[in-house]
Amino acid sequence: MxxxxxxxxxxxxxxxxxxxxxxxxxxxxxxxxxxxxxxxxxxxxxxxxxxxxxxxxxxxxxxxxxxxxxxxxxxxxxxxxxxxxxxxxxxxxxxxxxxxxxxxxxxxxxxxxxxxxxxWMGHAIFTESLYRDVIYARDKWLVKGGLIIPNVATLFMAGISKHVPENFQEDEIDSEDEILLEDYVRPDQLMTHRFRLKITNLSVANKEDEYFQGPFGMNALRDGEIEGFVLHFDVAVAHDKISMPLFSIGPRAPKTYLKQTVIYLEDNLMVQKHEMIEGYIGMFANKSAVRGVEFILGMKTIYESSSEMSE
The missing domain is CATH 3.40.50.150 (Vaccinia Virus protein VP39)
Known part of the structure; x- marks a missing residue:
């Protein structure tokens, strides 16, 4: 470009x-x-x-x-x-x-x-973020022991039930192409406990830490269908001189300017209360989108399938 x-x-x-x-x-x-x-x-x-x-x-x-x-x-x-x-x-x-x-x-x-x-944070922390800019500035100009504010963002994911995006008509989300979007999920749509995917601390992070992949596991809160997963995060400051939570963009928190990221499954997943849902998720650079990321989501044990999504 x-x-x-x-x-x-x-x-x-x-x-x-x-x-x-x-x-x-x-x-x-x-x-x-x-x-x-x-x-x-x-x-x-x-x-x-x-x-x-x-x-x-x-x-x-x-x-x-x-x-x-x-x-x-x-x-x-x-x-x-x-x-x-x-x-x-x-x-x-x-x-x-x-x-x-x-x-x-x-x-x-x-x-x-x-x-x-x-x-510096974007959606799902890294989409549209200034992560690399802050890392560059830290390595070049920040004094030893200097502060970065805010410096900590903790990324979570959770399974959700059927989700109708805000300002959308019900029949507008039935397209198979609509598998990823930025929106807000209500607390009553949560189908699982949240799982902590990653803690990012800009005081010690490397620029390669922006992208990752790894397993997840979460228990179902009730019987029903999981239609997709929501990614959200908490923001905080954590230094020797100061430690303070700032805000969350999770479904149970008030809405902020940062939306959550919703990843739909191609096929809904039937679960029973307390059942374990396992799989893996990856986030990688999307070379075709400025400051964009690509997600890879796979389910294992009870749902043997995988799909790729870009944002």
């Missing part, structure tokens, strides 16, 4: 996410509590906002005492932060840098930053 076209696609996606973030009270309030409760961590520190998706984390860092906040990525959100600070005594603290993370240089000859903030 032409690099200029790819850049435009990334920008459009980031802007769509930024508007959704700013209108999401769940994540906004979680970040606000984090910054206000731990404002001492930011005082007189140099902060790098990787992606600047909504500009919210940059603005909060300025407000709680950072000596310099540098934003990369979404220049429209960076402009929003500049306008919000314009005319105040803190307007010179914030600065944005245009360009890809691999091409930019920090201003004033700076070599390191004390803290990286980023709204």
């Amino acid at each position: 032409d690099s200029e076209i790819e850049g435009d696609l990334n920008c459009n996606r980031d802007m769509n996410l930024s508007h959704a973030m700013l209108n999401d009270p769940i994540s906004c309030n979680a970040y606000y509590e984090l910054f206000q409760t731990h404002d001492d961590l930011f005082k007189d520190k140099i902060v790098l906002d990787v992606g600047c998706r909504s500009g919210m984390l940059s603005l909060m860092a300025v407000e709680v005492g950072a000596i310099k906040v540098i934003a990369t990525g979404n220049m429209e959100s960076a402009d929003f932060v500049e306008k919000a600070l314009s005319g105040s005594e803190k307007e010179d603290i914030f600065e944005s840098i245009n360009g890809s993370i691999e091409q930019i240089r920090l201003p004033y000859g700076l070599k390191k930053v004390d803290i990286i903030v980023s709204e």
